[in-house]
Amino acid sequence: MSKKVDVVLTALQDRVRIMQAIMSVSSMGLKESKIIADNPPAVVVHCTSEKMALTTKKILEDAGSTVEIREAENC
Numbered sequence: 001m002s003k004k005v006d007v008v009l010t011a012l013q014d015r016v017r018i019m020q021a022i023m024s025v026s027s028m029g030l031k032e033s034k035i036i037a038d039n040p041p042a043v044v045v046h047c048t049s050e051k052m053a054l055t056t057k058k059i060l061e062d063a064g065s066t067v068e069i070r071e072a073e074n075c
Contacts, residue, residue: 004072007045007056009036011066021063025056041068047075 007025012018015037022033022044036042045056050069057067 002049004047004075005050005053006043006070006072007048007053007060008041008068008070009044009060009065010041010068012037012040013064017063018060018065021060021065025059047072 009018009022015034018037019030019033022028022036023030026033026045028036036044044060044067045053048056053069057069060067
């Protein structure tokens with residue numbers, strides 16, 4: 001079984017762009033994405049594959065955020 005990871009938003013520049021990016025990479029709506037953007041560090045995607053995490057990280061970084069990939073717990 002492959003290792004599962006979390007994608008964690010640690011910092012951001014433009015909240016609106018980050019909220020849009022969060023909604024594009026997850027099933028979160030506007031309210032949930034706002035909570036994430038307003039409270040870093042926060043998990044954007046939980047228990048995903050490393051490949052998907054890297055794709056998600058790139059999308060979030062391109063929108064102007066700082067992102068970490070961390071080993072997931074309780075998957």
